[in-house]
Amino acid sequence: MIxxxxxxxxxxxxxxxxxxxxxxxxxxxxxxxxxxxxxxxxGASILLFMFLMFSYWMGWIQxxxxx
Amino acid sequence: xxxxDQYYVPEGSYWPIVGSVGxxxxxxxxxxxLHGGIMGTGIMILxxxxxxxxxxxxxxxxxxxxxxxxxxxxxxKSFRIxxxxxxxxxxxxxxxxxxxxxxxxxxxxxWLAGEGNNMWTGKLLWPEFKAVWPxxxxxxxxxxxxxxxxxxxxxxxxxNTMLLLAxxxxxxxxxxxxxxxxxDQIIYGLMATIALGVLFLGLQVAEYAEGxxxxxxxxxxxxxGSTFYMLTGFHxxxxxxxxIMLICILMRVIRGHFDADxxxxxxxxxxxxxxxxxxxxGLFIYVYWFV
Numbered sequence: 001m002i003x004x005x006x007x008x009x010x011x012x013x014x015x016x017x018x019x020x021x022x023x024x025x026x027x028x029x030x031x032x033x034x035x036x037x038x039x040x041x042x043g044a045s046i047l048l049f050m051f052l053m054f055s056y057w058m059g060w061i062q063x064x065x066x067x
Numbered sequence: 068x069x070x071x072d073q074y075y076v077p078e079g080s081y082w083p084i085v086g087s088v089g090x091x092x093x094x095x096x097x098x099x100x101l102h103g104g105i106m107g108t109g110i111m112i113l114x115x116x117x118x119x120x121x122x123x124x125x126x127x128x129x130x131x132x133x134x135x136x137x138x139x140x141x142x143x144k145s146f147r148i149x150x151x152x153x154x155x156x157x158x159x160x161x162x163x164x165x166x167x168x169x170x171x172x173x174x175x176x177x178w179l180a181g182e183g184n185n186m187w188t189g190k191l192l193w194p195e196f197k198a199v200w201p202x203x204x205x206x207x208x209x210x211x212x213x214x215x216x217x218x219x220x221x222x223x224x225x226x227n228t229m230l231l232l233a234x235x236x237x238x239x240x241x242x243x244x245x246x247x248x249x250x251d252q253i254i255y256g257l258m259a260t261i262a263l264g265v266l267f268l269g270l271q272v273a274e275y276a277e278g279x280x281x282x283x284x285x286x287x288x289x290x291x292g293s294t295f296y297m298l299t300g301f302h303x304x305x306x307x308x309x310x311i312m313l314i315c316i317l318m319r320v321i322r323g324h325f326d327a328d329x330x331x332x333x334x335x336x337x338x339x340x341x342x343x344x345x346x347x348x349g350l351f352i353y354v355y356w357f358v
Contacts, residue, residue, distance in 0.1 A: 006352060017338075017345050021154055024338055025147050028140075030328040035242050038341055042235040045348055049228055052356075056221060061356075 002055055009048040016041035075142050082125040089117030126315070130332075134324060143331060150335050154342070157305075161346055164301065168294040168354065172200050176290065179206050202291045214284040214292065220355035223274045227267050228351045231306075234263035235344045238313075242337055246327050250320065257317040260340070264310040271303050298354055305343045312336045 020037035027033055055061045093114025100107030132138060180198035181189020189196065193206040201217045218224060241256025275296075278284040286296045316336050319325065325333050 010349070010352070013345055013348065017341055020341065021151075021338060024334055025151050028143070028328070029330050029334060032246060034334060034338075035239070035246065038242065038337065039239050041341055041345070042232070042239050045235065045344065046232050048348070049232055052352075053225075 002060055005051065006048065009044060009051070013041055013044050013048065016044060075139060075145075080125075080128075082121055082128070085124070086118060086121040089114050089121055092117060130319065130324070133332075146331050146335075150338075154338070157339075157342065160301075161298075164294070164298050165349065165353070168298065171290045171294060176200065176202055200291070202289055205289050211289045212283055212285045212287045212292070214278075214288045215282050217282070217284060217291070217295075218274055218278055218355065220351065223270050223277075224351055224355040227270050227274075228347065230263050230267045230270070231344050231347050234260045234267070235341060237263065238337055238340055242333070245325060245330055245333060248327060250323075253320050254317065257313060257320060261310055261313050261317065264306055264313065268303060268306055268310070271299070271306075295354060298350055302343065302346055302350060305346070309336070309340050309343050312339065 016037050020034045020041060023031065023034035023037060052061070091114070093111050096104075096107050096109070096111030096114055098107075100111060177183070177198040178185040178188060179193055180196050181187075182198065196206040197204070203214055203217065205211055205213065237256045237259040241253045241260065244250075244252035244256060284292055284295070286293050313336060316333055319332065
């Protein structure tokens, strides 16, 4: 279950980063779409790391990766 | 130089030739040093110096031309297309290394232990071997430097993840400031990002010292050691380059370059840093934490 959550987070992070790259190619510098996508990217990454730390603290995951 | 409204044709430039000479000297010197050539290392260093001279000279010229108002939309588009190809090459670069790790971990190592239709491989060749990742107990340990342990995810790697995520946040803070015209905030945000990047690299060096010095975890420690150092090492190189690029951007911001409508250099470096950050997150999860 935790693996699925981590995977969903990671796919979303890749999507945000990819869309930021796409907006960087397509939009002029005045557009904020790239920055908004990058903000989503960093926000999701911080949430994922907090989720991992919480799971470790709760004992749902082990240091060696056992689930 | 053409005027701003015409199709842009750059002036003749000697920088590509300088770069070619630098690269030839660096790689030729490197090859010579591998064969025990007396001058090899010296020529390699000379080549590196020439390349650095070329990078600073060429990029400096581009920055000067940009600030002089010589570039039009067509040039802006060409920079963006160049960045797209660079991104593509970077994605393929890390995909190859993650792919090598994935293949070894999910396929080839279990096959040695007899998984899939490889029962006889396990029974005949390595009857005692069980596939456990990280691969510390190897099928033929006498051929490798066997590590005592591996780096645990929730020690330096977790701290480094926090540092890089924090650096992504400070960079995004600086990026928003660029749109809102708060130059002080851009400078503080970039300074914090650079400091966090340097700290990350320092801790990475400490981690490698622990791996090589105490754990016997080396590049010769079988497939785990070689993929570990290949992935984390190249990532560290990218953080180093990203930090240098951020320092250049910081210098430009201090000099008053970039505004809310013209800042492709800032955007490209910011995207690169976010990319390196995401690669690290992938490393933390798949390399260190063994999910």
